[in-house]
Amino acid sequence: TPSNSSAASDVYKRQRNYWAEIDFSRFTVSLCSGITVLALIYALANLALALAWWYLLTGLGARTTCRWAVGNYGISQLAKYVPGNIFHLAGRQALGMAAGIPGFALVKSSVWELGLIALAGALFSFLVLPFFLTSLTTPMATGALALVAAIVGFAVRSLSGVAAARAFVLYLGFHVVSGLIFVGLIGMLTDDCYSLPWVAVGASYVVAWLIGMLTPGAPAGVGVRELVLLFLLKNVVAESQLLLAVVLGRLVTVVGDLVFFGVAFFQIQKQKA
Numbered sequence: 366t367p368s369n370s371s372a373a374s375d376v377y378k379r380q381r382n383y384w385a386e387i388d389f390s391r392f393t394v395s396l397c398s399g400i401t402v403l404a405l406i407y408a409l410a411n412l413a414l415a416l417a418w419w420y421l422l423t424g425l426g427a428r429t430t431c432r433w434a435v436g437n438y439g440i441s442q443l444a445k446y447v448p449g450n451i452f453h454l455a456g457r458q459a460l461g462m463a464a465g466i467p468g469f470a471l472v473k474s475s476v477w478e479l480g481l482i483a484l485a486g487a488l489f490s491f492l493v494l495p496f497f498l499t500s501l502t503t504p505m506a507t508g509a510l511a512l513v514a515a516i517v518g519f520a521v522r523s524l525s526g527v528a529a530a531r532a533f534v535l536y537l538g539f540h541v542v543s544g545l546i547f548v549g550l551i552g553m554l555t556d557d558c559y560s561l562p563w564v565a566v567g568a569s570y571v572v573a574w575l576i577g578m579l580t581p582g583a584p585a586g587v588g589v590r591e592l593v594l595l596f597l598l599k600n601v602v603a604e605s606q607l608l609l610a611v612v613l614g615r616l617v618t619v620v621g622d623l624v625f626f627g628v629a630f631f632q633i634q635k636q637k638a
Contacts, residue, residue, distance in 0.1 A: 439629020
């Protein structure tokens, strides 16, 4: 909608203006090292997504190896940065069919992937509710998430089998790591970090990531993720620190995806040799 476009444009303007005012003397060796470590952790977290895809394929009867699934998932993931937000799925479909995997199984695996990863991410909205419901404490919200996640996991296993349930657990793990990475960035940039509601901050990143992923046409959720984070955390983290964390968070995910792509590419080349 026009209002959403205007809001997203405002986010980009504020990010650009703040980036121009950044004091790069703050980028100490320890901060740069921390960002590098977080990028490597994110690259490793991508392994959970690739393994989940392999579980879904095997659950659908597709005969493939774990190494093949991880390699081809890794080299197709960069296409999510292309406007349209579907080209990584199309690339995975083409790679799978070229390897002899039935096209219908590949399509179903993509549908299951989107559904389960969205469902897993949506559960983290429980942890954001204390921002809006003062009577709801973080332990209560965490307990609700754990209970609902267990119920959903059991339902997925009962209706679709062990493979789908394992994929769901891996998606939950990926979201946890993603949230912790953002928490780590905020912690490195905030002076008084001990007073922040860290659980809600990490969950806010997951919710923002999910909304960005589900937004049609937004490559890797660019703009949408940042807009949601500013809305959720505007009264929790100073805007200057939040905007910088958002910029660095995007850097961490891009570098992490590139690292995972590189490892996957060399693995496939090694298989061909």
